Structures are given as C-alpha cells and as structure tokens.
Amino acid sequence: MEFNFVSILGHLEYIFLITAFMFRNVTYLRLIALASSISAVLYYSLCADKPLLINIGWEICFSTINIYQLIIITCERYLIRFTDKELKIYNDSFSRFSPQQFKKLLKVGRFSSFEKGEFLIKINKPVETLSIIYDGKVEIIREDKVVAYCETGNIIGELSFLSGTLATADVVAIKKTFCLFWDQKTLKKLLDKDEAIFANFQLTFNEELVRKIVKSNY
Numbered sequence: 001m002e003f004n005f006v007s008i009l010g011h012l013e014y015i016f017l018i019t020a021f022m023f024r025n026v027t028y029l030r031l032i033a034l035a036s037s038i039s040a041v042l043y044y045s046l047c048a049d050k051p052l053l054i055n056i057g058w059e060i061c062f063s064t065i066n067i068y069q070l071i072i073i074t075c076e077r078y079l080i081r082f083t084d085k086e087l088k089i090y091n092d093s094f095s096r097f098s099p100q101q102f103k104k105l106l107k108v109g110r111f112s113s114f115e116k117g118e119f120l121i122k123i124n125k126p127v128e129t130l131s132i133i134y135d136g137k138v139e140i141i142r143e144d145k146v147v148a149y150c151e152t153g154n155i156i157g158e159l160s161f162l163s164g165t166l167a168t169a170d171v172v173a174i175k176k177t178f179c180l181f182w183d184q185k186t187l188k189k190l191l192d193k194d195e196a197i198f199a200n201f202q203l204t205f206n207e208e209l210v211r212k213i214v215k216s217n218y
Helices: 005-020 026-046 053-079 084-093 099-108 158-163 184-193 195-216
Strands: 109-114 119-121 129-135 137-142 145-151 170-173 177-183
Touching (some): 026 053, 053 099, 084 099, 099 109, 099 177, 099 184, 129 184, 184 195
Antiparallel strands (some): 109 177, 129 177, 137 145, 137 170
16 A cells, blocks of 8 residues: 555545544544545545546535534633532532533523421422522431431432422431522423433433432442
8 A cells, every 4th residue: 555645645634533422521532534525625626637626525524524513612601601509519410411412401490498397399299390499408308217318419309300209208408508490391392402411401300319328239
C-alpha cells in the first residue's frame, strides 16, 4: 500500500471518525468528528483530477452541524449562570443534565423550606409534588415507626410520581429542611416534551432507588 500526503488524509478521515465514536463526552466526540470532516474535505479536493464536489459538500454540511453544536455546548457551559444554591443542587444531584436542561427544570420548579415537625407528605394522601432536599433531613414514618431517613441529595415523592399512587408513608422534617420541588403535572408536561430530560430523570430515579436500597440494608 503506497502512502503519500493525499492517502494519509483519506486514512485520517476514518481514523478520526472511529476515534470520535469511542468518546462518551459529546464535546470531544464532535471536535474529533470535525477533524474527520476537515480531513475528508482536503482528501476529496486532492484525490482526483477534479475535486469531488458532492462529497465535499456533504462533509461541509456535517462540519457546519458539528460547529453549531459546539457553539451551543460552549454557550451552555460558560454563559449559563447559576446561584450558589442552584449550583450546589446541580453538582450534587443533576450533573448528568446539561446546564440548559437544568435551567429548564429550575424554571418550572420552586424553592421551599419546612420547619422541624412539618409534614412534606402525608400517608394515604395524593402527592402533588416531587421534591429534592438540598439542605436538611426528613424521616419516613409508616405505622408510627420511623422506617428510613432522607437527607441532602435525596428525592422525595418519586414513587408516587412514577406510579400515580397515594403516599405510602408520612414524610416529616426533623430539622429545618430546604427543598427544590416541582408540581407533578407541570413536570410531566416538560418531560413529555423533552426526551433528553426524561431519559436523564429516569437514570436519576434509578440511582436514587439504588441508594435507598443500599442505605436500608445498613
């Protein structure tokens, strides 16, 4: 196999493309895919007597899409700002979401606090909200017995959110507790519209369930 500058460009196109799909990080994937397209444009410009315009045109199209998406990623990362409270919640519980996705969640959510002894959820009552604790601690009470505790980073009301059933336990603050919470109907509308946020919520719920199961065994 003869190697020269033009053939190397042709090989680089596919080497970059294969390498790109080895990355889970979307930024790296798009950067390397962009390098693949640039190599391809150069190759199709030089490999024949005349430039292969159809191939070059499609590669330019792919490059434009990747550049556009990289600009969006950069804007999300560096231009979207959170308060200290929002940033803490994002880093603790929503880091798999993009900053833009988390901003959408914040827009439909509300912050609230509960004093010691105040009920967040009452047994056999409809659960109208989904909450996440960002500071504080609550106890889960069933049949007058404390069966579990939830604290910073834990989600409250996820079973009712998923199943639509009534509350199966009381949830009571044992010290002043601060939560970010969402009206279930409003949140479900957002999840129905945005598949990426829905998928990330599913993964978040699964992790939360695993944490609670592990915690209950100790």
